Amino acid sequence: MSPLACPVCHAPLAEVANGYTCPAGHHFDRARQGYTNLLTRAAGQHGDNREMLLGRRAFLEGGSYTPLRDALVSEMSVRLPQNALFLDAGCGEGYYGDAVLRARTDLHGYGIDISRDALKLAGSRETVRAGRFSLFVSGVYEMPFLDGRFDGVLNVFAPLAVSEYRRVLKPGGYLFLVIPGENHLYEMKEVLYDTPRKNEVSDFALPSFALLSGTPLTYSFRLEGQESISALFSMTPYYYRTPEGGKARLAALDALDLTADFHLLTYRAEENRARS
Numbered sequence: 001m002s003p004l005a006c007p008v009c010h011a012p013l014a015e016v017a018n019g020y021t022c023p024a025g026h027h028f029d030r031a032r033q034g035y036t037n038l039l040t041r042a043a044g045q046h047g048d049n050r051e052m053l054l055g056r057r058a059f060l061e062g063g064s065y066t067p068l069r070d071a072l073v074s075e076m077s078v079r080l081p082q083n084a085l086f087l088d089a090g091c092g093e094g095y096y097g098d099a100v101l102r103a104r105t106d107l108h109g110y111g112i113d114i115s116r117d118a119l120k121l122a123g124s125r126e127t128v129r130a131g132r133f134s135l136f137v138s139g140v141y142e143m144p145f146l147d148g149r150f151d152g153v154l155n156v157f158a159p160l161a162v163s164e165y166r167r168v169l170k171p172g173g174y175l176f177l178v179i180p181g182e183n184h185l186y187e188m189k190e191v192l193y194d195t196p197r198k199n200e201v202s203d204f205a206l207p208s209f210a211l212l213s214g215t216p217l218t219y220s221f222r223l224e225g226q227e228s229i230s231a232l233f234s235m236t237p238y239y240y241r242t243p244e245g246g247k248a249r250l251a252a253l254d255a256l257d258l259t260a261d262f263h264l265l266t267y268r269a270e271e272n273r274a275r276s
Contacts, residue, residue: 003085003110003149003168007038007138012146034123035135037116038144050117052239053093055231057121060095062228064221068156068262071217072096072176073103075266076152079174082106084151087168089140090114090158094122094133097154101127110145112138143168152176166208169269175209181216181261185236188258192238192246201263209267217262224255232258 004013006022013020019029019036030036048056059065080086083106088097091111101109111133113119119135127133138144140161145168153165156178165175182198189196204211223229233239233250242250 001149003145004136005144005146007040007142007144013144031120031123033120034128035116035119035137037137039114039137039139048092048115048118048235050120052234053115053118053121055234057093057095059228059231059235060093062231064223064232065260067219068178068217068260068264069096069099071215071264072154072156072178073099075213075215075264076100076154076174076176077104079176079266080104080107080152083108085110085149086152086154087112087143087145087150088154089143089161089165090155091122091135092118094125094128094135096156097133098122098125098127100154101132105132107132109133110150111135112140112143114139140164162206162208166269171269171271173269174212175206175265175267175269177265177267179263179265181218181263183218183259184261185232185258186261187256188233188236188238188250191250191253191256192242199261204263204265206267208270210270212266212268213264214266215264217260217264219260220257221260222255222257226251226254229253229256 002014006013006026008026009024011022011024013022021027028036028038085108088109088111091097091113097109097111101107116137122135140159143164147167148170150168150173152174153169154176180199182201184199204214
């Protein structure tokens, strides 16, 4: 059974030949790139734009975050049951969800992102074309899914909508969360800011979830060339709030040595479901 809920009336949403329809007749067309827009508010540019997303894809495909990808794939492959459904919340252009689906061919993934440009890029992935990775334009705070339908939720640097993640998970389902450690990309901050600060890492506890494991992942990597440096910069929050002087210093570099510092956290949904 489809886990989808109509974003207008919240009734179950069924797949039809050209999109999705609910019993009340609300219909949502599937775009030729393979995604379906389930946003109900006025259309406009939401989330990252195409230029930023192309930079992100180039950076990720360059391999600097391969250790994180492989750690996620390993953790999710071990935890998720056979024929599980998982949600990639804030999936972007599909790098992590696609990797999980290629490793576990029995799984089906649902990806949501607020950016249509992101899902247009994600639609080129083979798991999407094969019908194993279903993509929807949606935010994470009001997700178009029925209660308790997913075995897992994946969140990599996306907004943390804890109550919504708990709502759509089955009791005992898993939340796989990636957050930055205190030293993540600190060397870039030293270039961008006069007084750089390390990331604050707070308590890992989440309401309605039990923490099963917290795995730190820290390693060094080197970026060669301004194109690679700019691609990484465009996918960080610093892109939006860096002074022009810092941007100029970064743009003058031909290489940059960096620290990747992640926490991969796995939680189990507790029995008493929290409501959004």
